[in-house]
Amino acid sequence: MTQLIVFSILNGLVFGMLLFMLSSGLTLIFGMMGVLNFAHASFYMLGAYVAYTLGLRIGFWPALILAPLLVGLLGALIERHGLRRVHRFGHVAELIFTFGVAILIEEIVQLVWGRPAKSYQVPPSLDFPLFHLFGSAFPAYKAFMLVVAVAIFVFIFLILTRTRAGLIIQASLTHPGMVAMLGHNVPRVFMIVFGIGCGLAAVAGVIAGPVLGTFPGMALVLGSVVFVVVVVGGLGSLSGAFVASLLIGIVQTFAVALNISVGNVLMGLGVPAGASAALHDVWKVTVAQVAPILPYLLLVLVLMVRPTGLFGTRES
Amino acid sequence: MSAPAPAAARPLAVADVARVGVLRRYGVWLAAAGALIVLPWIVRTGAAVPIMNQMGIAIVFALSFNMLLGQGGMLSFGHAVYFGLGGFIAAHALNLAGRGGLYLPVPLLPIVGGLGGLAFAALFGTFSTSRAGTVFSMVSLAVAELMAASSLIFDRFFGGEEGITTNRAKAPLLLGLEFTRDRQVYYLIAFWVFVAAVAMYAFSRTPVGRMANAVRDNPERAEFVGYSQRRVRYISFCAAGLFAGVAGGLFALNYEILTAENMGLNASGAVLLMTYIGGIGAFVGPVFGAIIFTFLQSMLSDYTGMWLLYVGILFLATVLWAPVGLAGIMMLHAPAWRAGRIGRLVAPYAVVGALGLVAAAGIIGLLEMIHVVIAADTPSGLKRMFWTTVNVRAVTSWLVFLALAAAGAAGLRWAGPRAATALGEANRPGASR
Numbered sequence: 001m002t003q004l005i006v007f008s009i010l011n012g013l014v015f016g017m018l019l020f021m022l023s024s025g026l027t028l029i030f031g032m033m034g035v036l037n038f039a040h041a042s043f044y045m046l047g048a049y050v051a052y053t054l055g056l057r058i059g060f061w062p063a064l065i066l067a068p069l070l071v072g073l074l075g076a077l078i079e080r081h082g083l084r085r086v087h088r089f090g091h092v093a094e095l096i097f098t099f100g101v102a103i104l105i106e107e108i109v110q111l112v113w114g115r116p117a118k119s120y121q122v123p124p125s126l127d128f129p130l131f132h133l134f135g136s137a138f139p140a141y142k143a144f145m146l147v148v149a150v151a152i153f154v155f156i157f158l159i160l161t162r163t164r165a166g167l168i169i170q171a172s173l174t175h176p177g178m179v180a181m182l183g184h185n186v187p188r189v190f191m192i193v194f195g196i197g198c199g200l201a202a203v204a205g206v207i208a209g210p211v212l213g214t215f216p217g218m219a220l221v222l223g224s225v226v227f228v229v230v231v232v233g234g235l236g237s238l239s240g241a242f243v244a245s246l247l248i249g250i251v252q253t254f255a256v257a258l259n260i261s262v263g264n265v266l267m268g269l270g271v272p273a274g275a276s277a278a279l280h281d282v283w284k285v286t287v288a289q290v291a292p293i294l295p296y297l298l299l300v301l302v303l304m305v306r307p308t309g310l311f312g313t314r315e316s
Numbered sequence: 317m318s319a320p321a322p323a324a325a326r327p328l329a330v331a332d333v334a335r336v337g338v339l340r341r342y343g344v345w346l347a348a349a350g351a352l353i354v355l356p357w358i359v360r361t362g363a364a365v366p367i368m369n370q371m372g373i374a375i376v377f378a379l380s381f382n383m384l385l386g387q388g389g390m391l392s393f394g395h396a397v398y399f400g401l402g403g404f405i406a407a408h409a410l411n412l413a414g415r416g417g418l419y420l421p422v423p424l425l426p427i428v429g430g431l432g433g434l435a436f437a438a439l440f441g442t443f444s445t446s447r448a449g450t451v452f453s454m455v456s457l458a459v460a461e462l463m464a465a466s467s468l469i470f471d472r473f474f475g476g477e478e479g480i481t482t483n484r485a486k487a488p489l490l491l492g493l494e495f496t497r498d499r500q501v502y503y504l505i506a507f508w509v510f511v512a513a514v515a516m517y518a519f520s521r522t523p524v525g526r527m528a529n530a531v532r533d534n535p536e537r538a539e540f541v542g543y544s545q546r547r548v549r550y551i552s553f554c555a556a557g558l559f560a561g562v563a564g565g566l567f568a569l570n571y572e573i574l575t576a577e578n579m580g581l582n583a584s585g586a587v588l589l590m591t592y593i594g595g596i597g598a599f600v601g602p603v604f605g606a607i608i609f610t611f612l613q614s615m616l617s618d619y620t621g622m623w624l625l626y627v628g629i630l631f632l633a634t635v636l637w638a639p640v641g642l643a644g645i646m647m648l649h650a651p652a653w654r655a656g657r658i659g660r661l662v663a664p665y666a667v668v669g670a671l672g673l674v675a676a677a678g679i680i681g682l683l684e685m686i687h688v689v690i691a692a693d694t695p696s697g698l699k700r701m702f703w704t705t706v707n708v709r710a711v712t713s714w715l716v717f718l719a720l721a722a723a724g725a726a727g728l729r730w731a732g733p734r735a736a737t738a739l740g741e742a743n744r745p746g747a748s749r
Contacts, residue, residue: 034450036450036453036454082632082636085636086635086636086639089639091449091450092385092389092391092449092453093635093639095391095450095453096391096588096592096635097632097635097636099393099585099588100628100631100632100635101632103585103589103624103628103631104625104628104629104632107622107624107625107628108625110622111622111625111683111686111687111690112686112690113690114690220581224457224458224461224581227454227457227458228454228458231451231454235450285469289468289469290469292461292465293461293462293465293466296458296459296461296462296465297462299454299455299458300443300455300458300459300462303443303446303447303451303454303455304443304446307446307447307451
């Protein structure tokens with residue numbers, strides 16, 4: 001039992017930090033521009049694919065740097081030539097635009113890399129068990145993921161709160177007009193933030209690709225969960241995204257690890273076994289099966305009880 | 317200005333007024349009904365009727381989606397949930413009717429689907445519609461994901477991987493009507509498409525439909541007038557769910573099978589694509605969009621495995637350069653048409669059209685060649701396209717298509733604004749003929 005708990009917490013932390021890498025960029029972009037970037041997870045996928053292809057030539061480590069730069073550049077270009085154009089038609093039009101970009105990226109990935117999954121491997125230098133606990137190994141690569149994610153969190157946090165650039169970004173969040181009056185190019189700030197956000201998503205893709213798989217559906221798998229994180233944490237709130245990422249990461253990992261059914265739980269609570277046909281399906285559902293639903297239930301709950309999200313200050 | 321028409325010289329008889337009024341008010345609907353009736357006798361190729369059935373279902377679905385997006389300003393990423401649930405309920409009802417447990421003739425099946433869609437929209441709408449904008453979109457996405465995950469859990473209702481199959485031949489007959497041949501099914505679907513379209517149009521003209529527009533444009537002001545924006549959205553949402561369910565019922569009736577995919581994210585995305593390409597600002601827009609989308613889906617997929625890529629490009633182009641959609645573009649020409657100046661646009665539009673074709677040929681050629689190179693399933697490197705054989709290995713073919721794409725794009729940059737100016741000229745009120 002202790003083993004289950006410890007490893008679930010560790011894996012939950014890794015998954016949660018991965019979610020945070022994605023949601024940090026998304027929530028920043030949303031906070032600044034009011035755009036919920038539907039294509040965010042697509043940039044995550046692009047990061048994995050580009051790094052895979054680059055990695056074949058130049059190795060994992062240079063690809064870890066280069067792929068996010070390329071994807072970030074692409075993101076900035078899309079902001080400059082696409083999103084900015086649609087901006088005047090309102091937020092719904094922007095959401096529709098990013099939705100179109102998401103479709104296009106998925107199709108292009110299928111065109112360029114094909115439908116089957118790519119065998120994007122953990123680099124040999126990190127392919128060893130870091131430590132053994134209760135007889136199970138904890139891979140070094142997962143620790144590496146944790147380190148990268150924490151480093152990114154610290155990095156963003158320091159930039160936003162301790163540097164002049166961060167000051168301008170934060171001011172552009174709330175008072176874009178005033179910042180523009182002071183002579184800053186606010187659209188360019190937006191473009192840069194969008195590019196950085198996409199680059200962060202790509203970093204997540206590069207380091208998650210070998211673990212979660214590199215296939216054309218990988219954006220879809222994480223995309224919706226990342227939205228949940230951002231909304232639950234509070235739109236535009238970085239610390240909210242951090243807490244919500246860890247929360248959802250750990251809750252989901254625990255739920256997947258538990259192999260008891262609803263019937264077991266109810267019986268444990270003293271409810272007699274229900275044999276009625278209508279409820280049969282519900283009765284045999286295991287907690288692991290419910291796991292994918294949990295984030296969305298949480299989202300609906302949070303929106304009903306606290307529409308601003310856990311740490312947010314505004315609704316949309 | 318033109319001289320008064322001679323007819324105005326004598327007083328109009330009451331019958332005249334009535335006739336003109338009927339034609340003016342219902343002419344479009346009568347024409348649509350006529351078209352629905354004669355279409356299967358005009359288009360006689362083998363696959364035409366099944367494709368038209370598919371179009372009819374898509375039309376109802378897209379129109380119901382536009383009740384949310386176009387009329388209510390609510391962008392849903394999970395509208396297929398109500399389509400699918402309505403369809404599943406209809407399929408189960410049909411199976412029950414087949415076993416004799418329920419008197420349900422096939423023609424009434426869409427009503428069951430609609431009630432199913434309505435019931436779930438009424439349930440999920442309670443929390444979905446509390447907010448508009450981005451939050452609404454996110455909740456709709458969450459509901460779609462919830463249902464996708466639930467479909468794996470509730471095997472009995474959703475039928476797991478195989479889905480739920482049904483058989484319309486086993487249901488009791490109504491007025492001795494049988495639905496065994498494609499054409500019989502077509503007329504049944506056409507009937508329901510017409511009824512649903514009329515009903516949705518009528519809804520958009522009711523005070524509730526008008527308030528949906530008001531809440532979309534200025535929720536605060538609507539509240540000050542005394543309407544609860546939440547309530548207005550909820551009613552629109554339920555109505556949209558009802559008609560999505562009708563479309564789902566038609567789907568169950570036509571294909572006799574439903575799988576969880578029918579209510580998945582891809583289905584929800586498809587309806588957004590078709591509605592937006594058709595135009596969300598006009599009632600008829602989604603109809604155009606559904607027809608174009610279904611046509612592309614069934615035609616393009618014969619030629620290329622990347623049809624969704626092309627539809628995606630079309631969609632993004634619409635979002636970027638023509639956010640009013642096809643119907644919106646047509647409406648932009650109404651003043652020029654009334655002024656009789658539409659003829660002046662032929663020349664500039666022909667130029668734009670020709671350049672557009674050049675650019676499209678270049679882009680399609682490049683994409684197809686990339687596909688050949690990467691898929692590597694044609695070892696010869698020869699690809700049949702555009703009525704000729706292209707050698708993918710030759711640098712020339714890449715250069716040709718690249719040049720076509722670049723020339724077309726550059727030409728469009730030049731011709732596009734000119735065509736827009738010409739349209740502005742033609743639309744200007746009071747200019748001489």
